[in-house]
Amino acid sequence: MTTSTDSDHLLDLLKASGARITKPRRVIVRILAEKGDQHPDAMDIFRRAVKEDSRISLPTVYRTLKVLEEQGAIQRHAFSDGRSRYEPAAGEHHDHLIDMETGDVIEFHSEKIERLQEEIAAELGYDIVHHRLELYGRKRKKKQS
């Protein structure tokens, strides 16, 4: 069996939103929770889902992904290759934005940046172990409210 913990968590989120836990959803959620291939697109998920239950349909995959995304259970990444890829909203990590005038430190996190960093490192032939990203800026004078 696969780690059913993550899968269960996703199901909980679904349930909490008032959605019904159907067999297709169970399968899809299990696939999303799998540790294997990260960032599968809808078709990837569909293909794997069909193996577990041959009557699951692509539209159902899309619909389930949409519900999960609205619930914040998963994240949709829009790559430039045209299709969307999904991944369970995972653990934390944050970077810093330093206010140059007050010294305030604001924490933020961008999955997009994390991902880009990985892509860049990969292109250079590296795996990132950790990184540091610090933005230094000043509060924007509001031009429009």
Next chain:
Amino acid sequence: MTTSTDSDHLLDLLKASGARITKPRRVIVRILAEKGDQHPDAMDIFRRAVKEDSRISLPTVYRTLKVLEEQGAIQRHAFSDGRSRYEPAAGEHHDHLIDMETGDVIEFHSEKIERLQEEIAAELGYDIVHHRLELYGRKRKKKQS
């Protein structure tokens, strides 16, 4: 006339790549160089282009955008709303990738990351003055599939 400088720069890049400077391309490039609405999508560009030359076609817009992107003259952003948005690529700067085993420092630059950082800062109400991005990693053991 509008700022023809930026526009000319894009044309130069096109020319340098061995492409022909056609009337449609002149129009499209001019639109891209306009300071107005940032991040137009193909249809936005097409609509504006038609106003300047009614026989420009959508496919030509797409083809021109592709050429410009391959030339690094513009950047394509894949937003999650399904369509791609474009914008002229800007100035220089680089970040660092540190090899944790050898201490080697590799310089790299990603307009995408720069832009994302700005977006993030903007969302937090800041303008970036400068930043530091360091990736720490180890050379990828060439393995898996």
Next chain:
DNA sequence: TATGCAAATGCAAATTATTTGCAATAAGCA
């Protein structure tokens, strides 16, 4: 400046990714 040829264009039709209408099915509460 005139000429030829490959590159670029416009049009229509093709692809690709994703969404929707609708009748049939199945959660999950009473």
Next chain:
DNA sequence: TGCTTATTGCAAATAATTTGCATTTGCATA
């Protein structure tokens, strides 16, 4: 268990982008 309604599967519809092909046009050369 039965009922109500969310969810499903299928087929067809959209939306964004790309491609085939005949025609036009940039531009290097004569």
